[in-house]
Amino acid sequence: MxxxxxxxxxxxxxxxxxxxxxxxxxxxxxxxxxxxxxxxxxxxxxxxxxxxxxxxxxxxxxxxxxxxxxxxxxxxxxxxxxxxxxxxxxxxxxxxxxxxxxxxxxxxxxxxxxxxxxxxxxxxxxxxxxxxxxxxxxxxxxxxxxxxxxxxxxxxxxxxxxxxxxxxxxxxxxxxxxxxxxxxxxxxxxxxxxxxxxxxxxxxxxxxxxxxxxxxxxxxxxxxxxxxxxxxxxxxxxxxxxxxxxxxxxxxxxxTAKAEADAQAFAAAVGCADEATAVECLRALPVKTLLDVAKARGLQWGPVSGGDKVLPLTPATAIARGRFNRVPVLHGSTLDEMRLYVSLLNPLPITAERYEGLVRSTYGDKADQVLARYPVGNYPEPRIALAAVATDHGNVISTCEHVKAFDLFRDAGVPVYAYQFADRTAPPLVNVPGFDEGAEHATELSFLFPNMLGALNDEQQRLSDAMVGYWTSFARRGRPAAQDAPAWAAYRSNGDVLSLGIGAGGIHTTDTAQQSNCAFWKGLGPVPPVALS
Incomplete structure (x- = not known):
């Protein structure tokens, strides 16, 4: 020593x-x-x-x-x-x-x-x-x-x-x-x-x-x-x-093209447009300037794919082609992912007419089909209807997009265990007065990391115990299992998703593709995510 x-x-x-x-x-x-x-x-x-x-x-x-x-x-x-x-x-x-x-x-x-x-x-x-x-x-x-x-x-x-x-x-x-x-x-x-x-x-x-x-x-x-x-x-x-x-x-x-175009526009916005000196100029800028300009421009950040040895293919393409790190995967989402974003963009209630207008402005001649599938009267309020449309289809955290991922991994031949967190009484990430956040984005975190978003009651603690058991047993052996909790089978078809909820029978298998109308959305063809405000 x-x-x-x-x-x-x-x-x-x-x-x-x-x-x-x-x-x-x-x-x-x-x-x-x-x-x-x-x-x-x-x-x-x-x-x-x-x-x-x-x-x-x-x-x-x-x-x-x-x-x-x-x-x-x-x-x-x-x-x-x-x-x-x-x-x-x-x-x-x-x-x-x-x-x-x-x-x-x-x-x-x-x-x-x-x-x-x-x-x-x-x-x-x-x-x-x-x-x-x-x-x-x-x-x-x-x-x-x-x-x-x-x-x-x-x-x-x-x-x-x-x-x-x-x-x-x-x-x-x-x-x-x-x-x-x-x-x-x-x-x-x-x-x-x-x-x-x-x-x-x-x-x-x-x-x-x-x-x-x-x-x-x-x-x-x-x-x-x-x-x-x-x-x-x-x-x-x-x-x-x-x-x-x-x-x-x-x-x-x-x-790559999008990332480079955004970066060059960002460099110009902070006064570093000259290609010859851009890097030196950018490295000399105060951190606060970089943060403020990025926020003002509303830029999105994350991995860049294409043409290099770090991420040559998108994950979806890499998995489909078998060119990925072949490991068992546990993959899932929450029941009401997009309620978080709908409530943040609409902190006050919206009218049924406003909901219909957002659907029509997004889907055009296909809007009648969407409104028939998601009639506003089926939901406690129009914001919840809007969140249901957004949660089911069209964005990176939507249920149907997750079903695509389950299918990709299954078809690639690696074990995949699919879940949907479904406790609508879980502590929310953001509490918007007068709005039912449900099982919105991030609500599962308190069940893995104590008091992350708030304290849990006795029923929720039991679900937390099961989730910690599932997550850590998967980490240990590649198969999720938990004491006094239902068995969790690998994903083979749409009905093999484990719903994680509270109370007797709260943990059970479910068909998220059916519940989220994924066949309906696929039948509409390429359509954008619904406008949220």
Missing amino acids: RRPLLVALSLMSAVAPFAVAGPAGADTAPDGTSVLVRTDKGTVRGEAGAGRRLFQGIPFAAAPVGNLRWRPPQPAPAWPDVRDATFPRSACAQLPGVGSPTSSLDEDCLYLNVTTPARRDLRKAPVMVWLHGGSNTSGSGAVYNASKLAVNGGAVVVTVNYRLGALGWLGHPGLESGPDRDLQAGNYGLLDQQAALRWVRRNIQAFGGDADNVTLFGESAGANDACASIASPTAAGLFHKAIVQSYSCAAPTRT
């Missing part, structure tokens, strides 16, 4: 008890004590408590600042002394948004957090690596409390920060130069996530995890990114299973 580490350990023993991570089968430490783990870059000090060990703010890559802005993640520097990992480090640069009050101007943000069971048994634990949602513009790994997945499910859970917005997903062609010339610009956030997976491969055994049994999972934008890594050659071998929540792997990604 190096002398600086010995000195650090002796100093720590004078002020607080600690336990060095021991061999499998050993208890780590009583609650409230420090726990040391040695990584490939140095030793970290976490804390034990409430049946789990927690290590926060561990760097998995160098700070992407200065000339490393819009570069693939580079190795993190080593540290000579024990690093305090008892608190999270900065979230990646972002402005506060819907459901995410976090605000940060910090580019030094490539950190991850590790939660483990307090007691290490004789088996190495399955590893679950979490990619947070937030439209690839907001959020951080530290806000997700992974204690239940670790304590009840026996998993080692890693929650990851990755570059957001323009800093993570700007696809300017001028960035493809030098050593980065074979990497499509615009996938820096995706490459951050893959760098975190490589950190896991090198280090997770020291935390009690199995580097050969890693599940990549994410929700919303994090699920979008997980789909991209399923299709990414540069992610090959970095994970062995995937859980995709509320974003269809059948959905399209940004194209």
Whole structure:
């Protein structure tokens, strides 16, 4: 052991008890004590408590600042002394948004957090690596409390920060130069996530995890990114299973042409239009300028496909052609995904006439068929009718788009387990007065991460127990199973979707394709998603 580490350990023993991570089968430490783990870059000090060990703010890559802005993640520097990992480090640069009050101007943000069971048994634990949602513009790994997945499910859970917005997903062609010339610009956030997976491969055994049994999972934008890594050659071998929540792997990604056009327009908007000096100009700009202009322009961010070794094909195309990372998949959505967006865009009630007008302006001569299938009188109010149309068809989180993904994976010959979260009393992401949020987008999160959106009642806690059991058993063995909960069969046909609801019989198989009128929508031919306001 190096002398600086010995000195650090002796100093720590004078002020607080600690336990060095021991061999499998050993208890780590009583609650409230420090726990040391040695990584490939140095030793970290976490804390034990409430049946789990927690290590926060561990760097998995160098700070992407200065000339490393819009570069693939580079190795993190080593540290000579024990690093305090008892608190999270900065979230990646972002402005506060819907459901995410976090605000940060910090580019030094490539950190991850590790939660483990307090007691290490004789088996190495399955590893679950979490990619947070937030439209690839907001959020951080530290806000997700992974204690239940670790304590009840026996998993080692890693929650990851990755570059957001323009800093993570700007696809300017001028960035493809030098050593980065074979990497499509615009996938820096995706490459951050893959760098975190490589950190896991090198280090997770020291935390009690199995580097050969890693599940990549994410929700919303994090699920979008997980789909991209399923299709990414540069992610090959970095994970062995995937859980995709509320974003269809059948959905399209940004194209190279679209990403480059948006980036060049963005560069012009911030005063960096000259192609010869654009990259130097962009790298010199304050973070706040980049965030403000991106928000003002309403740009969408996420993986870019086409023509490079990171994401040469869209996930849908890669899966259909068999050119993807062949791992078992657990994939699903919520019953009322689009109620979130309808309520945010229409915080006050709309009239039946307004609903009909939105349908007619979207579907033209096919509107009568849509209105006959979704008559406003069948719903508590017109906003709920509008959300039903949007949830069933036409966007990246719609039910029918998820059914396409289930079919893609099944036809590709990999195990896929399909679900739909259906508790309409779950705590919502945003509570709009006078509106029934139902099982809107993100409502399943509180059932995996305690108190994420609000407290659960007794019935909901039982559903949470089942979901944690399903998710962590899938991570362990590739087959979801939970104590005192129904068996979950692999998806073979439309009726093999597991509905996750509360109460007696709340967990049961269902046919989401039939419930969401997917045959009807397919019969209409190519039609756009309904206008939401």
